[in-house]
Amino acid sequence: MNHVKPVNRKARMVERAAKHGAGDVKALQSLPLGCSLIFDPGWETDAAGGVSGLCQPVEADLYGCYDDCWWPAQVPDQLTNYLSWSDSCAAAERDWRKLDLIYPDR
Amino acid sequence: MDAVRFSLAALGVILLANGLAAEGLPVKSELVRARCGACHQVDSEQRMSRISYVRKTPEGWEETIQRMMRLHGLDLTPADGRKIEQYLSDSHGLTASELEKVAYSLASEDVEEQVPNGAVKSACTTCHSYAKIAGQRRTRQEWLNLKDFLLAMFPSLVYQHRFEDWPALCDKALPWLADEFPLETPEWKRESGQRPPQEGRWLVRGHQLGKGDYVGAITYRTAADGGFETEAVRQFADGSSVSMNGRGQWLGASAWRGSGHGSEIDRAREVFQLSADGKTQNGRWFPFQHPEQGAKEVRYRVDGSPRIAGIMPGALRRGASAVLRIYGSNFNPSLEPRDLNLGDGTTIDKVSERASDHVNIQVHVAADAKIGKCDITVGVAHMDSALTIYDKVDYIRALPEKALARLGGVRAVPRLIQFEAHAFSNGPDGIPGNADDLDLGLVKASWTLEESFTTPNDEDKKYVGSIGQDGLFTPAQEGPNPQRQRSTNNAGDVWVNASYTPEGSTAPLKTRAYLLVSVPAYRELISQ
Amino acid sequence: MKALLIFAFTVALSFAQESELYVLGVHPHGIVIFDGTRHEIAGQIQTRGRAPKELVPSPDGKFVYTTTDGRAKLEVVNLETRSIDRVLEITPPGYRLTIYGLVLNGKGDRLYVHVKPVRELIDRYVVDPPQIWSVDVATGKTQKVAEVPQGVAALALTKDERKLIAWGRDLYYIDVAQNRITDTFPLMNQPSPTAGALNTLALFIQFERSGIFSIPYYTRDPITAKDLMGLVNLDVANGKVDVVELGSPIPLYSAVVSPDRKHAYAVMNQLLAIDLEKKRITQITDLERTRYVANISRDGKRLFVSGAAPFIHVYDTATLQLIKTIELPGDPSVTSFRALPAR
Numbered sequence: 001m002n003h004v005k006p007v008n009r010k011a012r013m014v015e016r017a018a019k020h021g022a023g024d025v026k027a028l029q030s031l032p033l034g035c036s037l038i039f040d041p042g043w044e045t046d047a048a049g050g051v052s053g054l055c056q057p058v059e060a061d062l063y064g065c066y067d068d069c070w071w072p073a074q075v076p077d078q079l080t081n082y083l084s085w086s087d088s089c090a091a092a093e094r095d096w097r098k099l100d101l102i103y104p105d106r
Numbered sequence: 107m108d109a110v111r112f113s114l115a116a117l118g119v120i121l122l123a124n125g126l127a128a129e130g131l132p133v134k135s136e137l138v139r140a141r142c143g144a145c146h147q148v149d150s151e152q153r154m155s156r157i158s159y160v161r162k163t164p165e166g167w168e169e170t171i172q173r174m175m176r177l178h179g180l181d182l183t184p185a186d187g188r189k190i191e192q193y194l195s196d197s198h199g200l201t202a203s204e205l206e207k208v209a210y211s212l213a214s215e216d217v218e219e220q221v222p223n224g225a226v227k228s229a230c231t232t233c234h235s236y237a238k239i240a241g242q243r244r245t246r247q248e249w250l251n252l253k254d255f256l257l258a259m260f261p262s263l264v265y266q267h268r269f270e271d272w273p274a275l276c277d278k279a280l281p282w283l284a285d286e287f288p289l290e291t292p293e294w295k296r297e298s299g300q301r302p303p304q305e306g307r308w309l310v311r312g313h314q315l316g317k318g319d320y321v322g323a324i325t326y327r328t329a330a331d332g333g334f335e336t337e338a339v340r341q342f343a344d345g346s347s348v349s350m351n352g353r354g355q356w357l358g359a360s361a362w363r364g365s366g367h368g369s370e371i372d373r374a375r376e377v378f379q380l381s382a383d384g385k386t387q388n389g390r391w392f393p394f395q396h397p398e399q400g401a402k403e404v405r406y407r408v409d410g411s412p413r414i415a416g417i418m419p420g421a422l423r424r425g426a427s428a429v430l431r432i433y434g435s436n437f438n439p440s441l442e443p444r445d446l447n448l449g450d451g452t453t454i455d456k457v458s459e460r461a462s463d464h465v466n467i468q469v470h471v472a473a474d475a476k477i478g479k480c481d482i483t484v485g486v487a488h489m490d491s492a493l494t495i496y497d498k499v500d501y502i503r504a505l506p507e508k509a510l511a512r513l514g515g516v517r518a519v520p521r522l523i524q525f526e527a528h529a530f531s532n533g534p535d536g537i538p539g540n541a542d543d544l545d546l547g548l549v550k551a552s553w554t555l556e557e558s559f560t561t562p563n564d565e566d567k568k569y570v571g572s573i574g575q576d577g578l579f580t581p582a583q584e585g586p587n588p589q590r591q592r593s594t595n596n597a598g599d600v601w602v603n604a605s606y607t608p609e610g611s612t613a614p615l616k617t618r619a620y621l622l623v624s625v626p627a628y629r630e631l632i633s634q
Numbered sequence: 635m636k637a638l639l640i641f642a643f644t645v646a647l648s649f650a651q652e653s654e655l656y657v658l659g660v661h662p663h664g665i666v667i668f669d670g671t672r673h674e675i676a677g678q679i680q681t682r683g684r685a686p687k688e689l690v691p692s693p694d695g696k697f698v699y700t701t702t703d704g705r706a707k708l709e710v711v712n713l714e715t716r717s718i719d720r721v722l723e724i725t726p727p728g729y730r731l732t733i734y735g736l737v738l739n740g741k742g743d744r745l746y747v748h749v750k751p752v753r754e755l756i757d758r759y760v761v762d763p764p765q766i767w768s769v770d771v772a773t774g775k776t777q778k779v780a781e782v783p784q785g786v787a788a789l790a791l792t793k794d795e796r797k798l799i800a801w802g803r804d805l806y807y808i809d810v811a812q813n814r815i816t817d818t819f820p821l822m823n824q825p826s827p828t829a830g831a832l833n834t835l836a837l838f839i840q841f842e843r844s845g846i847f848s849i850p851y852y853t854r855d856p857i858t859a860k861d862l863m864g865l866v867n868l869d870v871a872n873g874k875v876d877v878v879e880l881g882s883p884i885p886l887y888s889a890v891v892s893p894d895r896k897h898a899y900a901v902m903n904q905l906l907a908i909d910l911e912k913k914r915i916t917q918i919t920d921l922e923r924t925r926y927v928a929n930i931s932r933d934g935k936r937l938f939v940s941g942a943a944p945f946i947h948v949y950d951t952a953t954l955q956l957i958k959t960i961e962l963p964g965d966p967s968v969t970s971f972r973a974l975p976a977r
Contacts, residue, residue, distance in 0.1 A: 043624075057924075059595075067967050069262045073627075079261050093593070101517055102628065257752070269831070
């Protein structure tokens with residue numbers, strides 16, 4: 001992904017923001033603080049607190065969440081912030097290795 | 107005419123009383139005015155729209171700057187980005203006592219938060235932490251602006267929150283937040299003049315996950331770039347010592363953000379907050395990509411007076427004889443046993459080593475010594491509840507008792523879990539599981555994973571990852587696994603078993619913790 | 635050149651002869667035409683924007699309207715030329731729109747869209763109330779129909795075209811002539827304290843075979859404190875609602891009703907067959923992957939299961955046996971998997 005020149009303005013902005021990586025002010029996240037809603041499967045756990053009720057594999061559901069900004073704290077969103085995130089990977093289950101995860105440090 | 111004059115004066119009083127006329131922080135940085143001024147209008151008081159009416163943590167400002175770059179065409183060099191962050195953290199930051207309340211989140215501690223308002227809990231903290239909110243101060247209008255901001259930024263949040271009327275809840279939550287976290291606070295009035303510490307030496311006491319308690323010192327020296335260079339030495343109970351060199355800077359008066367490298371770590375990050383009195387720093391340091399590891403640490407400023415940083419080992423059994431080291435600063439170089447006190451049950455036989463920063467002593471504990479925590483004294487220096495006296499190890503606990511790891515290793519950085527087995531005494535009342543139980547510290551346990559039967563026949567144990575004999579759980583790789591039903595990921599839940607046989611005993615003590623291994627977060631927030 | 639023409643003619647002919655075609659959007663920017671008779675992909679069309687979401691076919695089956703680029707763009711897809719005819723520019727200057735809900739009138743000349751308008755001021759966003767617009771398909775000119783509460787996910791239009799039905803936290807009936815909500819069917823906002831809120835998410839839209847827009851609901855019964863699930867079945871033609879209670883919850887995304895309206899099939903990690911007359915689940919089978927949506931063949935014998943994971947799985951509705959797996963070029967975007975009208 002780093003070798004692909006972003007084609008649109010927004011993608012360039014994303015790239016700039018990614019490079020910005022200012023100083024030592026960073027990445028203060030270890031564990032999520034819980035997002036499981038009543039009948040939605042959560043991102044980390046299902047309503048029962050396990051993983052068997054989650055989407056399987058997660059790659060099947062990844063773009064559904066990405067497209068509609070379903071877990072904004074855990075998944076990039078296409079509605080506003082990361083329009084081109086999935087461009088390099090048409091099918092997440094097959095090509096998930098092509099996806100860049102968005103870490104504040106990268 | 108007089109009436110008009112009167113009402114104008116009254117209006118002025120009302121405006122001042124509401125803080126409207128005086129509110130807003132002037133932006134004195136030419137760089138901020140130049141780079142942000144195209145969109146953020148500057149008024150005659152040098153106040154910039156939006157920016158002047160908000161205060162945030164350094165991480166909060168970092169996140170804002172990145173969003174401006176991602177969505178609004180802001181193009182900054184890394185150097186300018188750092189300068190702007192520095193300025194906003196210095197001038198539009200949180201004070202020491204404000205930062206202290208959200209320090210756990212800034213330093214990536216996993217804690218269960220108490221959210222004091224129902225509407226905030228439901229409308230806000232179902233997606234992010236309360237600390238993300240409590241790390242901001244805003245004018246009423248700026249709090250109210252958040253509703254439209256969130257609806258614009260995340261148009262689908264009303265669907266995800268469909269179990270409640272999110273806009274109505276937001277209308278309840280935001281005015282409460284405006285009252286709770288206004289731009290101008292008593293803390294701001296009291297502490298906004300605070301300056302960051304100069305170079306100097308700090309004693310440290312901490313606990314490194316998987317490795318145990320340590321004491322030591324860190325020295326800050328002014329660097330050419332205006333920041334600081336640091337040099338730290340940490341000594342563990344087994345006598346080993348680890349050094350770390352680093353650099354960093356104060357953002358505002360009280361947020362220390364640094365990095366380091368040392369004999370056991372390639373690249374570490376430091377996140378510490380200074381107390382309002384300027385005397386202590388609380389925070390964590392951790393491997394660069396693994397905030398879930400590392401150490402929790404407190405730093406005490408070294409001034410002219412003697413101070414104790416800690417004692418090792420910190421727990422002694424009744425009837426035991428031992429050599430203890432007390433670490434600190436400005437100790438009298440001619441200390442004698444009579445100058446020290448470890449509580450009634452412990453006798454100091456000999457001072458075997460003396461220096462201004464430590465003292466080694468030989469002690470024995472009476473067979474009938476009182477069980478519990480004892481204060482210690484070295485000369486005029488004092489430390490509460492520093493030494494624990496116990497009779498025996500009654501049980502062990504595996505910590506954390508409930509943990510969430512994340513798969514990774516190919517594209518995702520795995521989120522590891524360092525389990526620790528701690529020995530416990532039932533305490534003075536002899537009853538296990540209550541507040542007077544005594545944590546005797548880390549013990550070397552053996553570790554195994556065991557299937558949890560939340561979902562029958564899913565064989566999670568086979569897939570989720572492995573645990574080392576050091577208690578470190580390393581999750582398996584992310585990605586679909588064709589060997590599992592629906593090609594599901596290596597996610598699952600398991601029990602983590604710990605077993606430990608105390609010295610002189612033949613029967614092992616056993617315990618377990620619950621481990622959920624879940625999927626990666628494909629996006630991690632700067633301030634969660 | 636001649637060979638090419640013959641080829642084009644053959645393609646056009648075979649296309650015209652197809653009677654049972656379906657469309658769904660796939661990543662990164664395409665629409666797949668699925669042949670429900672041969673169980674194969676009949677074609678692909680590249681959209682201008684990314685990840686097509688909602689799909690609405692024209693009554694003559696020649697066009698499909700779709701939203702792309704994070705539901706911000708409204709594209710007119712020409713199924714005959716297999717290309718994008720045009721983009722309907724409905725976003726006013728200075729605004730950003732997100733579109734949730736798209737329905738076409740019977741003549742095919744008027745689209746109704748539910749939009750969430752955001753004014754992008756220089757230093758802030760101002761959110762306008764969500765609203766329904768009518769769009770003249772020929773000119774792209776828009777007219778506001780009515781404002782609706784936050785949370786509307788889908789739109790339907792009654793057969794007489796007098797009422798729009800907006801599916802949100804409740805069902806809102808909008809009188810198109812009066813430009814206002816004239817009636818509400820409560821889902822989340824139950825008037826009785828003894829009725830549990832019906833939690834639905836109408837993001838999965840495929841009701842054309844039966845005319846019943848069916849969405850699973852979950853509720854906690856206030857009397858027993860038990861969790862229950864069922865289906866909210868909206869008869870699109872007349873706006874009537876039937877709430878079908880089914881029992882203890884099984885996680886489901888969506889449901890599709892058979893053409894004879896006697897059965898429903900619901901999906902997530904499992905596929906459920908539901909007898910709507912007896913109000914009971916008759917069969918459950920594990921699915922190959924988590925799935926968002928299913929559509930059903932005109933004769934009601936085949937179920938086409940897709941959404942989430944790059945496949946269409948064909949199931950026999952009588953046995954719930956998997957008949958065939960068709961690989962898709964990309965992950966299906968939530969949410970529509972629509973049958974094209976017969977030609």
